[in-house]
Amino acid sequence: MKNKSTGLPGVRESHSAKAPDKLILAWALFGGGVLSVFASAWPDGLEKVAEAKYFTALAVSHWPGLMPNYAWPGIGPEWLATALAGLAGVLLVFGLFKLIELIIRRA
């Protein structure tokens, strides 16, 4: 997956658009499926400000999402749930662009 030097060294600047795209996608999958497990669990800037200034309680939820908190539902180990959700999200974003392309072609 993350073996990024498999590309042919001499042809890096060629017009083949596919090789760099695959490399980017591979890194995205690595980030979403592996590095995401090591993400800091501390609240982010906005959440921290909301805590410090006492308006966290204003937050409401109109829609629970399919995988709240980036965790694949029903999976025991937390790291695995996160990794699966990360992989799913990466593939979903990538797939959404494919889908839009298909829809335009059909139209």
Add this chain to the structure above:
Amino acid sequence: MHLPDGFLNNQMAVSLIAVAGVFLTSAFFKLKQSWFVRVAVVKNKLALADGVSAEAGVSWRWTLTLKGHQRWRLMGVIGALIFAAQMINFPVAQGTSGHFLGGVLAAVVLGPWAGLMVIGLVLIVQSLMFADGGVLALGANIVNMGLVAAVGGYYLYRAGVKFIKLGRFLMIGLTAWLTVVMASLFCALEIGWSGAISFALVIPAMFKIHLLIGLGEAALTVILIKALKLKLYEE
């Protein structure tokens, strides 16, 4: 910096949904115009670009140009990369983390409008699938992180390269840092205007912490572009 529902009042949230909707739609049509062409399909076999007049058995359909195909593919993988990078929170101070936004990365690699589309789609997936960012607040999040950080960041970067004459990558880093602070200020203003909390409390707090988070954004933007050898967008 994903606003949940409830921090903004309905007027604010709905107005920003309208703003985001208008910009996303026009971005989409801009891209469609430059990268898709209509070709004639004769009896579903032979395709001639714009050449054939209306004959029997001719139907028109959209397809991507060669360049369009490459750009669209790149949008998909950059979107996937930004989604992944946004998941990886890094600690910035005791008890506070930050995460990559990717607005400037998307815009300087893909151009402002493709960049906006990518950030918009990432935010939509995050909100609907992962409940990260409210559904009603989606417009606000697209405005802050897409319109302000990506489109705004792009033109800031262009102006910087033109007038300040700093190196490209120095300028990219600087813009990335600035856009995080700008987006956080927009976010703070929206919260303040909604009456959730006074401007005097929310603005300085958001500003201070995002000065730090922006440093991570600057470093990551430059590192990702260099490490993945991404080509910068040329107009």
